Amino acid sequence: xxxxxxxxxxxxxxxxxxxxxxxxxxxxxxxxxxxxxxxxxxxxxxxxxxxxxxxxxxxxxxxxxxxxxxxxxxxxxxxxxxxxxxxxxxxxxxxxxxxxxxxxxxxxxxxxxxxxxxxxxxxxxxxxxxxxxxxxxxxxxxxxxxxxxxxxxxxxxxxxxxxxxxxxxxxxxxxxxxxxxxxxxxxxxxxxxxxxxxxxxxxxxxxxxxxxxxxxxxxxxxxxxxxxxxxxxxxxxxxxxxxxxxxxxxxxxxxxxxxxxxxxxxxxxxxxxxxxxxxxxxxxxxxxxxxxxxxxxxxxxxxxxxxxxxxxxxxxxxxxxxxxxxxxxxxxxxxxxxxxxxxxxxxxxxxxxxxxxxxxxx
Numbered sequence: 001x002x003x004x005x006x007x008x009x010x011x012x013x014x015x016x017x018x019x020x021x022x023x024x025x026x027x028x029x030x031x032x033x034x035x036x037x038x039x040x041x042x043x044x045x046x047x048x049x050x051x052x053x054x055x056x057x058x059x060x061x062x063x064x065x066x067x068x069x070x071x072x073x074x075x076x077x078x079x080x081x082x083x084x085x086x087x088x089x090x091x092x093x094x095x096x097x098x099x100x101x102x103x104x105x106x107x108x109x110x111x112x113x114x115x116x117x118x119x120x121x122x123x124x125x126x127x128x129x130x131x132x133x134x135x136x137x138x139x140x141x142x143x144x145x146x147x148x149x150x151x152x153x154x155x156x157x158x159x160x161x162x163x164x165x166x167x168x169x170x171x172x173x174x175x176x177x178x179x180x181x182x183x184x185x186x187x188x189x190x191x192x193x194x195x196x197x198x199x200x201x202x203x204x205x206x207x208x209x210x211x212x213x214x215x216x217x218x219x220x221x222x223x224x225x226x227x228x229x230x231x232x233x234x235x236x237x238x239x240x241x242x243x244x245x246x247x248x249x250x251x252x253x254x255x256x257x258x259x260x261x262x263x264x265x266x267x268x269x270x271x272x273x274x275x276x277x278x279x280x281x282x283x284x285x286x287x288x289x290x291x292x293x294x295x296x297x298x299x300x301x302x303x304x305x306x307x308x309x310x311x312x313x314x315x316x317x318x319x320x321x322x323x324x325x326x327x328x329x330x331x332x333x334x335x336x337x338x339x340x341x342x343x344x345x346x347x348x349x350x351x352x353x354x355x356x357x358x359x360x361x362x
Contacts, residue, residue, distance in 0.1 A: 009324040009338065012133055016140050016322040016340060021264055023145035028213045028276050029152065030205070032314035032349060034085075035321075041089040041343055045316030049081040049349045085316035085345035092340050093139040104327065104337045105136050112336070140322060140340045145280050149213070151313055151346050152306045153284075155354035157194070160288060160302075161187055169289040169298075180290060180360030182218065182305065184225040184270070191307055191355050192272050202309040202353040209274045210309050211267070212357075215281035217303035221359045222275065232268045232275075273307065286358060302358035312353035318343040 019027060036045050064070065095101035161182050164170065170180055182188075195202040195210060204210055214222065223229045267274040281304055289298040320343075327337035348354075 009326055012136065012338075013321075013323040015137050016324065019264055020141055022138075023141045023280060024265055024276055024278060025145045025148040025152075025213055025280070027264060028211050029148055029308055029313050030310055031148065032311060033317070034314070035317040037319065039087055039316075039318030039343070041087050041318070043318065044084040044086050045318065045345060047083040047085055047314040047316055047347065047349060049083050050311060083314065083347055083349060085314070085347045087316060087318045087343050087345045090143075090342045090344065092143055093136065102339075104339055106335055106337050108335045109330075109333055136324070136338065136340060140342075142280060144322075144342075145278075146282075147346055148313065149278070149281060149306070151348050152213075152308060152354050153282075153304075153356055154348055155351040155356050157200075157351070157355045159187070159191055159194075159355055159357045160286065161359060163187075163190060164288065167287045167295045169292040169295045171289070171291045171293060180288075180300070181221045181224070182357060182359035184222055184228045187357070188271055188273065191357060195307065195309065195353070195355060200352045203311070204272075205274075205310055207269075207274070209269055209272055210307055212273050212275045212305050212307045213278050213281070214275055214305040215283070215303045216277060216279060218281075218305040218357075218359050219275070219277045221303075221361075222305075228268075228270055231270050275305075284356075284358065286360075288360075290360070300360050302360055305357045305359070307355040307357060309353040312348065312350050314347050314349045316345045316347070 032047055034045050034047050039045055091102055093103050093105055095103040158166070160166070160168070161180050162170070192210065194200065202210070223232055265276050267276045269275075284302045284304060285299050286302045287295065287298070288300050289295045290300065292298065322340060322342040324338055325341050327339075330336055
């Protein structure tokens with residue numbers, strides 16, 4: 001069977017932007033996407049940042065008399081700010097010894113032909129994972145997932161358990177017996193209150209809930225609460241009927257889908273927040289002290305949960321969607337050299353709509 005140059009980048013390129021249960025940040029945040037095919041790196045794409053009119057006034061303030069002139073003197077427009085995103089070129093995989101340096105993905109042609117022949121014999125058009133194709137896909141998906149997380153972590157709204165400020169401490173007085181674990185009642189309710197209230201007025205998603213992308217440790221602390229654990233262990237319903245309010249999640253084997261099929265997590269709803277777990281979350285070093293009477297240049301590692309609402313992040317894209325490209329230097333088609341490539345710009349749109357919560361300890 002002959003090797004066809006276009007097969008490899010075409011088939012793998014389509015897989016780059018297929019959603020996967022392993023990397024769900026983009027699905028959770030639902031960023032605004034603006035795609036201008038004509039734009040190249042160095043050019044800009046315009047995104048819009050919307051805000052609500054915060055002051056509703058009173059019944060009396062909206063009442064009009066028969067001879068009152070309404071006119072146009074105080075007309076107002078939609079509260080919208082332009083956000084110009086500069087496109088950059090991103091490629092992968094990274095150099096194994098220095099992630100900041102570019103690298104390539106090389107595969108011997110013999111391996112490709114054997115794998116391709118094997119798949120075509122059973123009627124499947126594709127490439128067997130033994131040639132490393134999944135590694136290239138995973139590199140892109142993991143990188144893009146972490147980019148969204150890092151953009152969200154730029155929010156100035158952070159929350160330590162108990163409402164303790166950075167450079168604070170746990171240990172005595174009002175902070176006694178506080179282990180630094182995120183509490184599903186007081187801490188969660190405080191974050192929801194802050195996001196709902198003026199001046200932040202963060203909108204909810206279509207199902208009426210905020211969302212939280214949580215690290216495994218953060219989720220572990222949530223599940224230590226018996227009330228939350230009862231919701232999280234509730235079996236998924238056939239068809240995931242929205243009116244039931246509780247959704248299963250495949251990470252806890254709660255989906256009712258055929259075996260072997262990838263299932264996107266649907267999260268756990270609890271007290272106005274839908275929780276999702278991510279294995280791609282970083283940790284953060286926080287200026288805070290434990291078993292102390294004051295903070296004295298001490299730090300602790302925090303595990304994170306990102307609470308968010310719609311329109312908090314955005315992406316501008318130019319040219320083609322993410323694609324796999326081949327290097328023409330193939331030594332008479334004895335091997336191929338490939339990369340993934342993306343022209344894009346990632347940008348926070350409204351960090352008022354994001355709270356980065358922390359939890360400490362084991």
